[in-house]
Amino acid sequence: MKKHNFSAGPAILPQEVIKEAAKAVLELDDIGLSLIEISHRSNEFKAIMEEACFLSLKLLGLEGKGYKAIFLQGGASLQFLMTAYNLLENKAGYVNTGTWSTKAIKEAKMLGEVIEVASSKNANFNYIPKGFEVPQDLDYLHLTTNNTIFGTQYKILPNTEVPLVADMSSDIFSRPFNYSKFDMFYAGAQKNMGPSGVTLVVIKKSSFNKVSRVIPSMLNYEVQSNAESMFNTPPVFPVYTVLLNLRWISNNGGLDGVGDKNQKKASLIYEEIDRNPLFEGFALSDDRSNMNATFNLKNDKQTEIFDSLWNQANISGLKGHRSVGGYRASIYNALPIESVKVLVDCMQELERKA
DSSP states (O other), X not given: OOOEEOOSSSOOOOHHHHHHHHHHHHOSTTSSSOGGGSOXXXXXXXXXXXXXXXXXXXXXXXXXXXXXXXXXXXXXHHHHHHHHHXXXXXXXXXXXXXXHHHHHHHHHTXXXXXXXXXXXXXXXXXXXXXXXXXXXXXXXXXXXXXXXXXXXXXXSOOOOSSOEEEEOTTTTTSXXXXXXXXXXXXXXXXXTTSSSSOEEEEEEGXXXXXXXXXXXXXXXXXXXXXXXXXXXXXXXXHHHHHHHHHHHXXXXXXXXXXXXXXXXXXXXXXXXXXXXXXXXXXXXXXXXXXXXXXXXXXXXXXXXXXXXXXXXXXXXXXXXXXXXXXXXXXXXXXXXXXXXXXXXXXXXXXXXXX
8 A cells, every 4th residue: 555655755656657667667758778777868768858858947937938847856955055156246146044055055165254144043943034134145045845843834035135045945846936036946856856866956047157167067057958958968867757747747637736735735724723632833823834734732641542553554754854853744736635634533533533
């Protein structure tokens, strides 16, 4: 029986995508070769890469608007460094909303002056800072749009003329959003795009050549763009799986369609957290994530009973991150609403047993 997968990442993928990817591993499109043994210079893979880049921009509403989609390796963690290498000339600003923005700040400081424009560290990152002043002399302002560990998510962007840059690893392709507000953003694949091993970078072409330093070729966005994501051998299987997933999103109403479903799933969980006297949410209600619902039991003595209930219900990946504790229900695009209902049933069953 398939488990109800609430893992924060690598995350659940649509069953249709998994089946199609598995089929391609045996043989891609009746060409007599496995997907994982074809040349990355072959016409077959060039078509895969081109469609993946095209669909990325189309779904994000950026087609024909001066952006380039690039598929790279190294995860979002490498992008913490690449962002600064390519965009930080004098001074950059970062909003610190958790573990991943903290790591991004650390990497950027190796290459120039970095200031924390705002932070929610004072409350263990349970909210998104608002109403702060953004210095106008920044090369860029960096955000982390969704914070998987703490369960917070940007709903409204800072009002500034400074170029916006973002780590969107855990909520890209999950909702309609004004992506054109950003000069550049990036996302590791293993949440809403595909398996780990590939990272999507979307960047305005006008953001190339922003710094005076010499940038190593592998870390240079313009070099990678000019090479059409194939400066070195790309991760063929992850890119193909991302393409299948982008097709799946397109066939399920695009970002409007998945966004509506994700909102309904999140509402089910948060309504139960707020209604059930045994639970309490971690993130402030205005900043709650539609991707990662974080919550705790009010009485730790009930932990063993609740853990037994959701394990018996065939739920997987519900434990919270060690820095927060409690529970984290990750409700990415592919998670069916039926899985959310099973979790809610477990929460209500605990209430009946209390």
